Amino acid sequence: MHIAVVGAGLSGLTAARQLQSQGHHVTVYEKSLGVSGRMSTRQTELGGFDHGAQYFTATSQRFKKEIADWTKSGWVAPWNARLVTLNNAHTTVAGKKGSRYVAIPGMSALGKQLAHGLDVRKEQQVLAVERLGQQWVLKIQSPSVAIPASAGPFDAVVFAIPADQVVPLLDVAPEWKEQVQQAALTPCWTLMLGFQNSLELDFDGAWVQQSRLGWIARDTSKPEHRVGERWVAHATPAWSVEHLEDDHERVKEKLLKAFHEATGSWIQPIYAVTHRWRYAQAERPLLNDCLWNAELGLGVCGDWFAVGLDGAGRVENAFMSGLALANKIS
Template identity: 45%
Template sequence: MTPPRVAIIGAGLAGLTLARFLTETGFPVKVFDKGRGPAGRMSTRREDGGGTFDHGAQYFTARDPGFQRMVGTWVEQGLVAEWRGRFGSLEHGTVTPQTEGPVRYVGVPGMNAVARRLASGVDLRSGVRVEHVRREADAWALTSESGEALGTFEVVVAAVPAPQAVPLLSGAPELAARAAGVRMEPCWAVMASFDAPVALPLDGVFLHGSPLSWAARDSSKPGRPPGERWVLHASPEFTREHLEEAPEAVAPLLLEAFARAAGVEVRPREARAHRWRYARAEPALTEGALFDERTGLGACGDWCAGSRVEGAFVSAVAVSRRIALMAR
């Protein structure tokens, strides 16, 4: 049989992993993404001075055997390395170092390194937001928000955050309802550059009792340019309260929260804020992926399988197997 044509909407880790698996097994695949380049929440931001920030996903762990094998391959290829930083928690000025913890991996030279490698050899069209997925005869017709016809496909997978997947799954109401039931928390992130090291004896900090939930000395990760750069992630509560405020108003608030929590002076040379409207599913689904074999419509992403980077990979594997079975 001729393999069905597959459209994947979203070029984050889940979408690119799925695209790579299907392409390598002979499926004609096209990926559409609204961003300027692949990676999604594994993006890396570059500053004018040459420094970089992993302003989305900070690191990842590997528990699933299949993902462990994949991470091992990435390590051999130099795409990934262990982040051997100093980790701990911070609450009301008290630092508690972490003596044990999971192995934490990061992309090299940025978190987007893995996505860029996965995207090589994949038919990816960036800068296109898919607005409609409509049934036409035995296929799905995709249309962009500008009205451009993007082609017809027998299989369509939405590899985007759950709220964005809902309208794309309208042709499979049961799946759309499952996606609509997933709540995704937002997160404000601040990227700050300093002329001197911040006087905190940790590189990765889990914060409690603060508007912040996480702070990382991003420049301590392997393969990064020299300098002192920090990424701060706000708590879901703070982010919801300030969701629609301007980035210029949010950055000083979170820098002040960092200084207050750490009990250190914080004077960045430059600081910018970025809003992740859909950062983490609370709680995530557990079925791995959503897919309707009768219609060829589905969804995948970390929100389907545990809300971690690893979950995005596991979800892509799950839906790829169901597509393969459908095509037999």
């Protein structure tokens, strides 16, 4: 079959690789300049910032096997971070719960490795999916072309994008629309900070209590990351929702103040930039592992499926959901 995969994050790339290994002809459409989705690394003159997913863990035997293969290939490495909980600058050591891994030399590197050998069409946003007999045609918008173009026909289409972005494309499958809407993702404001010198903090990552921030991490503590003093801070879901439409300068000012208060360090950064993730975390995951309708030739996967795991929104969920969907397609 000729299959279109919409989205080149980890779930979409996993599904595409598995489908291609099964003998299908696969084309991946990605609206952004690069692959990896929320496993992103922002490159700057100071070095890279992992401003999306910070690390990943594994609970299932299947994902543990995959991580072992990635580690053997040199794509990922353990992050032996000193993790704490911060409460009004008071530090409490956090208990270690399993191994944590990161892609090297940045989180986006894993997606780039997985994209090798795939036909990935970047800066191609899918606006609509239309039926053509027993097949599908995609309506594509590209910044290099003034009007939308058509792509296809395809025997099947796989959506591997956030639930909120899938919903407008599901007019062709109304029975799924209400179900997918239940998995709306919460946003996250991210602050990236670069400093001239070390802050001399005795931890690498921290869950922050009673703050606008929920998490901070020393990006440069990760293996094979460029040296320096770079920190990433994620605002809490509640704060991000409340301030979703604030301008970047105002958000930067508020989150920088929260970073100073949380760490007790008032050293000013030489680099400070914010990024708004509109669809960051699945707070109400769908209990399935994916959605697949063989009669229509439509499927949906992503980290917002529970796939039998405790929680969602993680790299493991994305991988397991993409794999599950590909295995359902004969």
